[in-house]
Every structure is written in C-alpha cells, then in structure tokens.
Amino acid sequence: MNAILKSAAAVRSTQDWQAADAAHYLHPFTDFKSLAHKGSRVITRGDNIYLWDSDGHKILDAMSGLWCVNVGYGRTELIEAATRQMTELPFYNSFFQTATPPAIELAELLAQVSPPQFQHVFFSGSGSEGNDTVVRMVRRYWDLLGQPERSVIISRHNAYHGSTMAGASLGGMSGMHAQGGLPIPGITHIEQPFWFELGRGAQPAPLSPAAEKASRDAFGLTAAGWLEAKILEIGADKVAAFIGEPVQGAGGVIVPPETYWPEVQCICDKYGVLLVSDEVICGFGRTGHWFGCERFGFKPDLMTFAKGVTSGYVPLGGVMVGERIAKVLIEQGGEFNHGYTYSGHPVACAVALANIRLIQREGLVERVHDDTGPYLAAQFAALAEHPLVGEVQSCGLMAALQIVKDKPSGRPFDSALEIGMLCRGHCFASGLIMRAVGDRMIIAPPLVITRAQIDEMITLIRHCLDLTLADVRRNGWL
Numbered sequence: 001m002n003a004i005l006k007s008a009a010a011v012r013s014t015q016d017w018q019a020a021d022a023a024h025y026l027h028p029f030t031d032f033k034s035l036a037h038k039g040s041r042v043i044t045r046g047d048n049i050y051l052w053d054s055d056g057h058k059i060l061d062a063m064s065g066l067w068c069v070n071v072g073y074g075r076t077e078l079i080e081a082a083t084r085q086m087t088e089l090p091f092y093n094s095f096f097q098t099a100t101p102p103a104i105e106l107a108e109l110l111a112q113v114s115p116p117q118f119q120h121v122f123f124s125g126s127g128s129e130g131n132d133t134v135v136r137m138v139r140r141y142w143d144l145l146g147q148p149e150r151s152v153i154i155s156r157h158n159a160y161h162g163s164t165m166a167g168a169s170l171g172g173m174s175g176m177h178a179q180g181g182l183p184i185p186g187i188t189h190i191e192q193p194f195w196f197e198l199g200r201g202a203q204p205a206p207l208s209p210a211a212e213k214a215s216r217d218a219f220g221l222t223a224a225g226w227l228e229a230k231i232l233e234i235g236a237d238k239v240a241a242f243i244g245e246p247v248q249g250a251g252g253v254i255v256p257p258e259t260y261w262p263e264v265q266c267i268c269d270k271y272g273v274l275l276v277s278d279e280v281i282c283g284f285g286r287t288g289h290w291f292g293c294e295r296f297g298f299k300p301d302l303m304t305f306a307k308g309v310t311s312g313y314v315p316l317g318g319v320m321v322g323e324r325i326a327k328v329l330i331e332q333g334g335e336f337n338h339g340y341t342y343s344g345h346p347v348a349c350a351v352a353l354a355n356i357r358l359i360q361r362e363g364l365v366e367r368v369h370d371d372t373g374p375y376l377a378a379q380f381a382a383l384a385e386h387p388l389v390g391e392v393q394s395c396g397l398m399a400a401l402q403i404v405k406d407k408p409s410g411r412p413f414d415s416a417l418e419i420g421m422l423c424r425g426h427c428f429a430s431g432l433i434m435r436a437v438g439d440r441m442i443i444a445p446p447l448v449i450t451r452a453q454i455d456e457m458i459t460l461i462r463h464c465l466d467l468t469l470a471d472v473r474r475n476g477w478l
C-alpha cells in the first residue's frame with residue numbers, strides 16, 4: 001500500500017503537481033492568483049512530528065497540521081481502527097432511531113474525559129458545524145424555556161469559530177465579515193482579552209515580572225467587564241450565550257490573564273447567560289488539561305470540539321452538551337430539527353476512540369502538564385531576550401512571540417513590511433512550520449514532541465529570528 005502511494009507520488013514532479021494544483025484547486029483562505037503564480041508546496045508524507053515535501057525536504061511541523069495532529073503522524077493504532085471500521089461498516093447514519101457501536105462508545109468515552117457536567121454529545125463533521133449546532137441549540141434551549149427573545153450570542157473580536165455562515169459570524173475576524181454580509185443577525189462582539197495590545201500601554205522600560213502580573217490581572221477584570229457592559233446594553237433578557245476560546249488560537253495564541261475566565265463565569269452566572277467554550281484547539285490535551293476550561297477554572301454549559309478529537313486523521317467535530325441544557329432538550333424538547341449526514345460517522349468515531357485511548361495510554365495530557373509544557377515555556381521565555389521579541393506567551397503546548405520594532409514601548413513595525421510573513425518565509429525555507437498572525441509568530445506542536453525535539457525546534461526558531469533581524473538591519477527598518 002505504502003509502496004504504491006510512494007510510487008504514485010514519484011511519477012509526478014513538483015512542477016507537475018503545482019501546475020495541476022494551480023489549474024484546478026481553489027485552496028481555503030488563499031489569494032488564488034498569487035498562489036498560482038508562486039506554486040504551492042506539496043506535502044507528501046508525515047511521520048511523528050515531521051513532514052516531507054515533494055522535493056524530499058524534511059520539515060518540523062510545529063503547527064500539528066492545523067492544530068490537530070496531537071498524537072503525531074503515522075500512528076498505526078488510528079490507521080488500523082479506520083481500516084477495521086471501514087471493513088466492518090463504513091457508514092451508517094443516526095437519523096432514524098439507529099446508531100452504530102463506535103458512535104455510542106465515543107459518546108460514552110467523551111462523557112468520561114469531559115468535566116462532570118457533560119454527559120451528552122451531539123456530533124458534527126467539523127468545528128464550524130459544531131458551532132452552527134451551538135447557535136441552533138442555545139436558541140432552542142431558550143425557546144423551550146419560554147424565552148424566545150433570549151437569542152443574542154456575544155462573542156469577541158479576533159475570535160475564530162470557523163468558516164460557515166454561523167461560525168464566521170461568531171468569529172471576530174473583520175476580513176471574514178467583510179465578505180458575504182456577515183455577521184448574521186443576533187451575534188455581537190466585544191473586545192478580546194489581549195493584554196499586550198490593549199492592556200499593556202507604552203512603557204519607558206520593560207516591566208518587572210511582578211508589575212507585569214499585576215497589570216495583566218487588572219486588565220483581565222477590565223476585559224471581563226466588557227462582557228457585563230454588553231449584556232447590560234442589550235438587556236440580559238435578550239442574551240442567550242457568550243462564546244469564547246479558552247486561549248484564542250488563530251487570533252494569535254492569545255493567553256488571557258488568569259483573572260479573566262473566573263470573572264466571565266461570575267458574570268454569566270449573574271445574568272443566567274449560557275457559557276460556551278470553543279475547545280476546538282484547546283481540547284484533548286493542548287493546554288496540559290483535557291479541556292482548556294479546566295486549565296482556566298470555568299464551567300461551560302456547552303463545549304465545541306473538533307481537530308484533536310481524531311488528531312485530524314479523519315474529520316469529526318461536535319458539541320458536549322451540559323446537563324443544564326441536555327435536561328431541557330430531552331425532557332421538554334420533542335424533535336430537534338437539526339443534524340448532519342455525518343453526525344456520528346462510524347469511521348470517524350472509531351478513529352476518535354483509538355486516538356483518545358492512545359492519549360490516555362501514553363499519558364500525553366499529564367506529559368504536557370508536568371513535563372513538555374513547562375519545558376517549552378522555559379525555552380520560549382528565553383527567546384524574549386531576542387532583540388525582535390516584545391512578548392512571549394505559552395500555555396501547554398502552544399506558544400506565541402510578538403515581533404516588535406522597539407522592545408520597551410512594544411511599538412510594532414510598519415504593518416506594510418509584513419515582518420511576520422518574512423519570518424515565516426525563513427522558517428519554511430529552514431525546515432520549520434511556524435505560523436504568522438500579523439507580527440505574532442505562533443506554534444502548537446504535536447503533543448508527542450520530546451524535550452530533544454523542543455530543543456531542535458527552538459534552535460530553528462532562534463535561527464529564523466536571526467535571519468529576520470539581519471533582513472531588518474540590511475534594509476534599515478530598525
């Protein structure tokens with residue numbers, strides 16, 4: 001099988017792949033014309049934390065694909081689970097009073113690994129669809145309670161909740177809202193808990209660690225206060241839910257101050273507003289806990305998941321439904337007119353079961369919590385010494401560094417210079433996948449990464465920062 005795949009790839013040259021790609025394939029979130037001109041990089045193989053492209057270059061994948069390949073590439077347990085299930089029963093639906101063993105067993109296992117308020121799950125095919133389900137479900141909940149006017153969902157600027165109409169509306173990406181008449185009605189946004197941009201202020205000199213912590217904590221309360229202000233502005237009797245990622249992922253690995261989520265929880269409790277945690281990135285060990293809400297100490301009513309649930313080997317998403325909502329849907333509900341052909345897809349569920357059992361067997365959540373997470377945090381903290389770095393942040397196995405022009409003030413480079421993209425280009429050319437969000441460089445490596453591999457990754461990052469600094473100096477941008 002492998003031999004056949006390899007020889008199939010070998011018969012086409014990179015140029016040939018690129019030509020066919022440019023002729024027929026519209027990529028997601030891509031400027032089609034410029035990519036067609038440049039030619040895409042064709043990734044042909046993966047093993048552990050490494051990828052290979054069609055020219056045979058080895059690349060350290062510090063982004064776990066797209067935040068999802070938590071157990072690394074090439075795991076036989078997942079491959080065999082898929083093969084077994086495809087042989088036995090490749091598909092059956094759960095619409096007409098039927099179910100399949102993998103879907104039932106996965107629902108049971110998810111209830112075990114989730115916080116105790118979660119005993120039920122609704123499956124989708126992706127994170128975006130999961131968030132569509134969230135919108136349908138919270139509105140259905142308030143309808144059933146006789147408060148249909150409670151329909152507004154509050155989210156945050158620079159949040160990412162997917163790319164369907166509802167997902168992109170919940171998200172706070174202005175570029176996405178600008179295309180397609182979004183957000184849809186009944187969704188509104190508050191500012192994000194991004195201390196470096198909104199709370200730090202210009203400083204004449206770097207803050208002491210104690211002063212920085214005090215400033216972050218105070219800002220966390222301020223940022224949570226924006227939620228209360230918005231609820232009061234709309235009227236609590238019109239607000240259905242608040243949704244947020246425990247740590248904003250696509251927005252730039254923005255780790256909120258420790259004070260933020262507990263205060264958000266208090267505010268939601270005070271006004272009876274449902275709290276939704278989008279755990280599509282933070283779930284399944286990324287933060288060193290099974291779910292990000294456990295890391296930050298809050299108790300959501302709903303949790304969206306996808307990505308890491310199957311380590312990305314096959315598409316699967318869903319929503320964990322807290323008992324507060326499940327009780328109403330079950331006991332007062334009647335039929336919930338919502339679902340997807342692939343809700344509870346047996347192959348996807350079989351792979352998710354194998355993936356979660358592998359995470360348990362290898363103790364990956366504990367490993368991130370006790371060992372590799374703290375180790376990554378220490379190595380990343382050392383990068384703060386670099387002349388280009390204004391802030392470093394990490395949480396479990398995700399981390400960010402902010403490239404700035406002036407360290408003490410945190411002043412950025414002219415955005416037209418696209419320093420982040422420049423740095424990302426050096427990474428790509430040096431065999432490292434690191435993502436740029438504006439001038440914020442981010443990573444989220446597979447949870448199986450070892451200390452030695454973290455060292456290898458940090459050496460590459462430092463090298464690419466040096467190359468970027470050399471460009472900056474050569475061009476007189478400092």
Ligand SMILES: *Cc1c(COP(=O)(O)O)cnc(C)c1O
Nearest residue numbers: 126127128160161162280281306
């Ligand atoms: C990726 C992501 C989504 C969307 O998931 P898809 O599977 O791409 O639809 C939703 N929320 C968060 C936090 C994400 O990172």
